[in-house]
Amino acid sequence: MPEHDDTPNLDDIFTAYTTGGPLAAPAGAAAAQHVARRRRTTRIVAASVLAVAILAATPAIASTWTDQNPPALPADTPTAPVPSSSPTSSASPTLSATPSAPPPDGQIGKTELGNAVLELPAWPDYLKEHCPAGQVKFSDGTAQLAPNSELQVNILDVVHDDLDRDGAQETAALINCTGVEMGESRVLAFDRNASDTIVTMGLVTGHVGDIAWIRGIRVKDTFVEVEVLDAAGEGIVEGFAQSQWRTYSWSGESFYQSSGPSTFRPNPRVTDLSISGGDTRLVPDGANTASGTLRLTVRNKGPRQASDPYLTVDLPTGVTVTSLPATCETSKTPNGTRYLCWLPALAAGADTVVDLPLSAPQSALDGAQPGKWKATIVWGHTGTESGDGKGWPYPEPDGAEDDNSANGNLLLAP
Incomplete structure (x- = not known):
């Protein structure tokens, strides 16, 4: 101062x-x-x-203020909602959650699904010309690429559960596209959108990895459980294919395997058999006959022992096996005779030689077109399902050569 x-x-x-x-x-x-x-x-x-x-006097002073517009706080200062002092105003609902609409009900029955338009993902290349994909119209659970198409898509089974955990049900369906000689199965999941239209959630699983066929589906605790078969399960008699249940879950964008086995152990009935042989010359042994030996070599390339393989040999009319092994049987064919012979178990990596003594009239061998033989080595189910009296052959490993059959000429030696 x-x-x-x-x-x-x-x-x-x-x-x-x-x-x-x-x-x-x-x-x-x-x-x-x-x-x-x-x-x-x-x-x-x-x-x-x-x-x-001053601090002690503040409440008393503040109680006498009539200004309801205090200075603005800095932009980054958190603020709490202030109730209105007007008795006629209502509290703002900004802190209350707005009730949302319940998720659509995706529980779709087999009949409804089988008469709907469904979005199907593309099939593998070998089926693209035979199986419909994209927007596909189903009728009574089936659909075809064309009216005369060899293959047909079928909805085999449906199950329901809350697959995406939104509180509403979704639908999983087992669908296949099959014909006489080929086909594939898969599991797809479906839901509804807000417009009540059926939409495809995604592919649960198909023929991926070592899965050769899908036999069944079920649900448990928001998961899809799928029964899968190993190589060549479809078309093979019951008891051949190995089966497993694998579990799949929804990630929010797609399905993935969440539990269960991911591979099959080697199938004990899948092994690679081969047969070889060459032209056979028969030597004249009389006024009008000739004889010789058809030698066939059977090999098991592995990886498993073939416990009971059998050999079929087709010979033209007039040519016979003169000393038939006890494990063989015969049947007539339109062009001659079929011989079917059971062989001993053949270990992986082993081979065996089969000699069949033959006899034939020289006139059957000394023509412009020589007679031919054909032989096939098979390991599989016995029965009549295949139409040839022997049932279905077991498959061979992927990549195996097509050498389980052989043929050659029957010639008259000079």
């Missing part, structure tokens, strides 16, 4: 008040020094007391 200013010093007055000193300042230089010393020693204490006094 300037020395010539005669206005009373408020700091000094307040200091005197708070320290119990006299409210009237003493006159003279000594008094001025006394006041200065007290000012220096009590300034901090006075400031603290003043702050406490």
